Amino acid sequence: MNSIKLKSRAKINLSIDVLGKRQDGYHLVEMIMQTIDLYDLIEISEREDNQIIIKSTSNEIPLDCNNLVYKAADLIRNTFDINKGVEIYIKKNIPVAAGMAGGSSNAAAILVGLNKIWNLNLSDQKLEEIGLKLGADVPFCINGGAVLASGIGEELTPIKGLSKDVCILVCKPDLFVSTKEIYECIDSKHIEKRPNNQFLIDCLKNENTRQLAENMFNVLEEVTVDKHPVIQQIEDIMTRNKALGAMMSGSGPTVFGLYENREDALKCKSILEKQFKQTFVVACEEKGVEVNG
Ligand SMILES: C[C@@](CO)(OP(=O)(O)O)[C@H](O)COP(=O)(O)OP(=O)(O)OC[C@H]1O[C@@H](n2ccc(N)nc2=O)[C@H](O)[C@@H]1O
Numbered sequence: 001m002n003s004i005k006l007k008s009r010a011k012i013n014l015s016i017d018v019l020g021k022r023q024d025g026y027h028l029v030e031m032i033m034q035t036i037d038l039y040d041l042i043e044i045s046e047r048e049d050n051q052i053i054i055k056s057t058s059n060e061i062p063l064d065c066n067n068l069v070y071k072a073a074d075l076i077r078n079t080f081d082i083n084k085g086v087e088i089y090i091k092k093n094i095p096v097a098a099g100m101a102g103g104s105s106n107a108a109a110i111l112v113g114l115n116k117i118w119n120l121n122l123s124d125q126k127l128e129e130i131g132l133k134l135g136a137d138v139p140f141c142i143n144g145g146a147v148l149a150s151g152i153g154e155e156l157t158p159i160k161g162l163s164k165d166v167c168i169l170v171c172k173p174d175l176f177v178s179t180k181e182i183y184e185c186i187d188s189k190h191i192e193k194r195p196n197n198q199f200l201i202d203c204l205k206n207e208n209t210r211q212l213a214e215n216m217f218n219v220l221e222e223v224t225v226d227k228h229p230v231i232q233q234i235e236d237i238m239t240r241n242k243a244l245g246a247m248m249s250g251s252g253p254t255v256f257g258l259y260e261n262r263e264d265a266l267k268c269k270s271i272l273e274k275q276f277k278q279t280f281v282v283a284c285e286e287k288g289v290e291v292n293g
């Protein structure tokens with residue numbers, strides 16, 4: 001086999017708590033992550049020369065060694081002494097720098113894909129270990145689904161996820177947020193309110209979407225909203241338009257709302273997309289990366 005196609009899915013955070021900071025600057029978190037059915041399509045083809053070539057439909061991502069897929073491919077071949085190159089095509093649908101782990105998910109897809117193309121037989125645990133060298137969200141993206149993540153995001157406990165019937169309205173305003181900058185600001189902030197993750201996990205277990213939606217909380221949100229008030233405005237539009245609850249994902253700026261009724265979600269989408277082009281109605285998914293032929 002010398003080429004493979006994969007779906008590389010996005011995530012949302014149903015909660016984020018920050019518990020402390022490591023010596024290296026990384027923050028200790030406790031957060032609920034959920035894969036959603038918004039995905040990039042990735043095609044990897046082996047090259048006999050040594051080059052890593054990246055092509056993409058997006059002009060918002062780097063096509064050189066700064067792309068996370070380049071780093072993932074280079075890391076795998078250096079770790080396992082492989083003297084080959086690859087061409088990677090990325091059809092981008094996930095908004096970039098959004099708080100939805102688009103880059104991390106693409107990197108995870110490369111690890112899964114090259115594990116197959118180069119017959120490395122690496123376990124998921126080993127792939128997660130390698131993935132962590134590329135970013136805190138990469139281990140989650142390999143398997144995806146619904147998890148409680150702790151450590152810096154790499155300690156993963158699977159939990160029951162959102163019901164497939166729940167409609168997730170996702171809206172990404174056209175502005176840039178730096179994850180590093182948001183985490184740095186949280187240091188100087190006294191965190192007054194935190195998510196109750198155990199309660200949220202119970203809500204998921206009991207399929208009590210209303211209570212879940214009303215109690216979702218992301219401690220990074222206040223920091224990002226201070227810089228970009230439009231995030232709060234999107235949330236307000238969602239809650240005024242029948243969302244059970246709305247919240248920022250990751251370090252932002254994407255906002256998502258949970259809906260029990262698809263018509264209500266589509267109606268709010270039609271309002272938001274007049275101003276925000278990157279607005280989608282999606283469901284949750286069980287797999288972060290999926291081989292697609
Ligand atoms: C906030 C979250 C929530 O899921 O998601 P996104 O907003 O990126 O989607 C993650 O914690 C983001 O993880 P990820 O984007 O993979 O982080 P990395 O690339 O490893 O790190 C980017 C920067 O964020 C900071 N960082 C990241 C993770 C963490 N637990 N503590 C941190 O302080 C690091 O200082 C680093 O400089």
Ligand SMILES: Nc1ncnc2c1ncn2[C@@H]1O[C@H](COP(=O)(O)OP(=O)(O)O)[C@@H](O)[C@H]1O
Pocket residue numbers: 060061062066067068069090095096097098099100101102103104106107179250251252
């Ligand atoms: N394959 C990739 N897809 C998306 N972004 C990438 C990729 N490679 C590198 N990046 C860069 O990583 C940064 C974070 O992007 P992304 O992973 O989409 O953010 P987030 O995790 O916040 O959703 C962006 O500045 C982007 O240019």
